[in-house]
Amino acid sequence: xxxxxxxxxxxxxxxxxxRLYKDVQEIKHIxxxxxxxxxxxxxxxxxxxxxKFCDLFLSKTVDCVSEELKNNSYHFSDIxxxxxxxxxxxxxxIGMVSIYLAKKYPFLKIYAFEPVKANYENFKKNIELNNxxxxxxxxxxxxxxxxxxxxxxxxxPLLTGSSSAFNERGGGGSENLxxxxx
Numbered sequence: 778x779x780x781x782x783x784x785x786x787x788x789x790x791x792x793x794x795x796r797l798y799k800d801v802q803e804i805k806h807i808x809x810x811x812x813x814x815x816x817x818x819x820x821x822x823x824x825x826x827x828x829k830f831c832d833l834f835l836s837k838t839v840d841c842v843s844e845e846l847k848n849n850s851y852h853f854s855d856i857x858x859x860x861x862x863x864x865x866x867x868x869x870x871i872g873m874v875s876i877y878l879a880k881k882y883p884f885l886k887i888y889a890f891e892p893v894k895a896n897y898e899n900f901k902k903n904i905e906l907n908n909x910x911x912x913x914x915x916x917x918x919x920x921x922x923x924x925x926x927x928x929x930x931x932x933x934p935l936l937t938g939s940s941s942a943f944n945e946r947g948g949g950g951s952e953n954l955x956x957x958x959x
Contacts, residue, residue, distance in 0.1 A: 816899065818906070823847055826880050829906040831899045832871050838938040842873045853878070860884040867921045868892075870938045872900035872914070879909045887913060892920035893932055893940055 819830045819839040823846050830839050845851065851874070858878075862885055866875045869889035878885055891897045897918040904914055920928045920942075932940040 823877060824881060828873075828876065828880070829903070830871055830873060830876075831902045831906060833895075833937055836937045838871065838936055839873070841936070842870075842938060846873070846877050853881075858882045858885060862886070863888065866890070868940060869900055869916065870896050870940070872903040872916075873938075875900075875914050876903055876907050876909060879913045880907060883910075883913065885913070886915075888915050888917070890917045890919055890921050892918065892928070892930060893937075894918065896937055896940075899937075 815834040816831050817834040819832060821828050821843040823843060832839050864878055864885055864887045866887060866889040869875055869891040875887045875889045879887055891900055900916055922928060928942055930940055930942055
């Protein structure tokens with residue numbers, strides 16, 4: 778009975794659920810194409826500090842990593858950082874962890890390595906956006922391997938923090954980059 782009522786109502790207002798579904802899918806596809814490679818400035822607050830991070834518009838990295846930092850997932854509060862300490866950030870992504878540490882512990886010297894060029898460029902922008910003093914973070918556009926070999930790196934543009942030397946994700950929109958270790 779209910780299905781007949783819906784069909785009757787749809788015929789009166791000339792509503793086609795299948796057409797609506799296709800229209801919504803087309804709009805999603807257009808928006809995805811438009812914003813797929815567009816950067817966006819995300820603003821987040823952690824430990825009473827404001828952070829600005831440039832990342833791809835559709836990426837969920839800022840949301841995920843800021844939640845991890847807020848929830849102390851990396852256990853930084855358990856480390857007694859002191860002046861003169863050095864931090865090495867391998868796979869620095871867009872710089873969220875390095876910049877968080879630089880703002881919270883400005884006496885640290887941080888060495889960050891990020892092989893994906895788009896992430897590296899956003900990391901550089903994020904250092905400026907967050908007014909990190911020159912020399913606090915040394916950023917290198919390179920992979921880090923034990924033996925210096927070339928590396929095929931898989932990464933997902935919708936989660937820019939998901940780079941991996943192991944392509945266990947399968948297709949899914951990943952891009953493979955061949956990198957030479959700097």
